[in-house]
Amino acid sequence: MQRDAVEAAMVGRVVEIATDGRHIALDRGFLTIAERGAEIGRVPIDDITAVVMNAHGLTHTNNVLVALARRGTPVVLCGPHHRPEAIVWPVDGHHEQAGRIMDQAAASLPLKKRLWQQIVQAKILAQGAALAATGAEAGGFRLLARKVSAGDPDNVEAEAARRYWPLLLGSGFRRDTDGGGVNGLLNYGYAVLRAGVARSVMGAGLHPSLGLKHANRGNPMVLVDDLMEPFRPVVDREVHRLVGQGVGEVTGEAKAALARIMIVDLPTAERLSPVATCAERLAGSLARAFAGSGERLALPEPGLPLGF
Structure with a gap:
């Protein structure tokens, strides 16, 4: 090996x-x-x-x-440029799986919009924290997070992304999921993150194809893609660090570093917890929200990730 x-x-x-x-x-x-x-x-x-x-x-x-x-x-099958093409998914992941999937399928659109609002806000705040960690200007990201309303109809998420990538990786960078180089590094890190979040979704007894916002009919993992959004900046920050060290391709060194993503500690309302634990709490809180037991998602605090 x-x-x-x-x-x-x-x-x-x-x-x-x-x-x-x-x-x-x-x-x-x-x-x-x-x-x-x-x-x-x-x-x-x-x-x-x-x-x-x-x-x-x-x-x-x-x-x-x-x-x-x-x-x-989960077993992740990757295609060109380290993009995940499929994930082998267990049939039975939780003792209450059938009931939880029924709750998930019955969730109202207003509820899903309010839950998506929290996820987008957490992602934008995490992007600001990633920028602050690299010494870039990040003051406007808290304001952007406050602008997000239920369902993000104004697509503040996209507005934040347009500001974020040039500040993090330079004015010439363009995010391209089919690209190599730095985009390949991001793809690889996101593949690791996607696998970890997929395990959390399955462990919570939720169905990956019933999403909150993502709705691509050809994507069977839309809920996983929804829930990994607040954790993407952890990958982004590590890619920024690798690029700063002169690593511009998916090398063995880069893979080893990006494989650690799920054990990076993040601040939470309770204590520092690794990304894997945060993802489990998020998926569990989403299952409870679908069941009518409160709408507040368990999301990490918008502080600096620790553990790199």
Whole structure:
């Protein structure tokens, strides 16, 4: 297994398979990686948060996918430029899953708009915190967050993005999900984040295809994409740090750093908590909101992330 994949598993419990032609299997509680019939690495399957398959010609056994699904561990299948193309999703993720999905499907549009308002506000405040951490001008982002109303009909989220990217990564940067270079770094970090948030959605018994705002009929993970929005600036800040060190492509060093995203500590109303825990609390609070037990989402505070 490549050094970056081993480090990811040890530090962030995210295992990436990044070399073409490798074979993934299950052996007595371990995920094993083999090349040309010879085992080159193994990781305890209970320690894994997500598996990112990011190479051509990979093969795997059905047993390993079933074992990962039973543990609620998503498997992310990546395409060009490190973009996630699919996530292998467990059928049963929570003991109240059927009831929670029914609540989710029955949620009123006004409720979903109010919940989306909170998510956009949290994202914009997190963008401001990321800018402040890099020494960029961030004062206007609190004002932008206050402008967000239910459902964000004025698309303040897009207005914030137009200001955010040039301040964070330079006036010449353009966000392009099909691009390489710095965009590839962002894609890779978001793939790790998406896998972690997918696990939280599944663990809360929610259905990933019933979103709050995202509504692409070809995207089966719209709720995951909704809930990962407030955490994207954690990835952005790490990419900014990597670029500042001269890393402009998805290298082994960059992968190892971005694999740690889910263990970065964020300030919350209770205490510092890793992104993975914050995502679990957010998904749980959303399930309770759908069930009528309050509308306040458990979102991280707009402070500086710690742990890089």
